[in-house]
Amino acid sequence: DAGVTQSPTHLIKTRGQHVTLRCSPISGHKSVSWYQQVLGQGPQFIFQYYEKEERGRGNFPDRFSARQFPNYSSELNVNALLLGDSALYLCASSLTGAATGELFFGEGSRLTVL
Amino acid sequence: QQQVKQSPQSLIVQKGGISIINCAYENTAFDYFPWYQQFPGKGPALLIAIRPDVSEKKEGRFTISFNKSAKQFSLHIMDSQPGDSATYFCAASNSGNTPLVFGKGTRLSVIA
Numbered sequence: 001d002a003g004v005t006q007s008p009t010h011l012i013k014t015r016g017q018h019v020t021l022r023c024s025p026i027s028g029h030k031s032v033s034w035y036q037q038v039l040g041q042g043p044q045f046i047f048q049y050y051e052k053e054e055r056g057r058g059n060f061p062d063r064f065s066a067r068q069f070p071n072y073s074s075e076l077n078v079n080a081l082l083l084g085d086s087a088l089y090l091c092a093s094s095l096t097g098a099a100t101g102e103l104f105f106g107e108g109s110r111l112t113v114l
Numbered sequence: 115q116q117q118v119k120q121s122p123q124s125l126i127v128q129k130g131g132i133s134i135i136n137c138a139y140e141n142t143a144f145d146y147f148p149w150y151q152q153f154p155g156k157g158p159a160l161l162i163a164i165r166p167d168v169s170e171k172k173e174g175r176f177t178i179s180f181n182k183s184a185k186q187f188s189l190h191i192m193d194s195q196p197g198d199s200a201t202y203f204c205a206a207s208n209s210g211n212t213p214l215v216f217g218k219g220t221r222l223s224v225i226a
Contacts, residue, residue: 004157033213040219041219042120042203042205042216042219043203043214044216045214045215048213055211056213058213098209099146099208099209099210099211099212100145100146100165100207100208100209102148102163103158103160103214104159104160105150105157105158105159107155107156107157108157
């Protein structure tokens with residue numbers, strides 16, 4: 001079975017641009033979470049979606065938005081990119097939306113903002 | 115405010131030795147404490163998890179010890195192997211759906 005797939009794997013943007021990152025969860029998983037991992041740090045929670053509804057939002061500015069589609073795939077959008085947005089963006093899926101369930105992470109999308 | 119503090123930042127252990135990584139948390143509502151393992155270029159993967167109703171959980175060479183009164187938990191890797199070289203993250207969440215909060219990670223290197 002395919003694991004969590006993310007695209008693109010790497011991308012380079014300039015300040016002020018917009019980026020869209022995509023995630024396909026494991027088949028049967030209805031929850032998708034997005035995490036930002038800055039180099040040398042642990043993943044930091046951005047969003048969780050369950051059954052296409054936002055379940056939670058971390059301490060990120062409104063420039064960050066996300067959505068989940070009827071097939072449970074998800075997009076993370078970041079507007080007006082800043083240098084500090086450079087990071088590995090991880091998508092994780094889980095069977096349920098429970099915060100105490102196992103998260104299955106993809107390999108991430110590495111964003112570099114110049 | 116860092117809700118989960120992890121130490122050490124890096125660790126070098128001889129092959130066959132015991133690796134110990136410690137975490138402390140602040141939020142007494144946390145009731146789920148997983149450890150994730152991350153290899154370079156990969157996403158984190160769940161290694162082992164514990165809930166506060168037990169003080170220890172063992173899976174193979176990996177053991178979590180949990181001290182509720184001290185609000186601390188630790189990961190012990192017995193008979194450490196070079197293949198265990200990775201970054202380890204402790205995390206915490208609660209059944210009230212507070213999402214997983216991760217520590218900053220420990221880079222483990224197991225040398226032969």
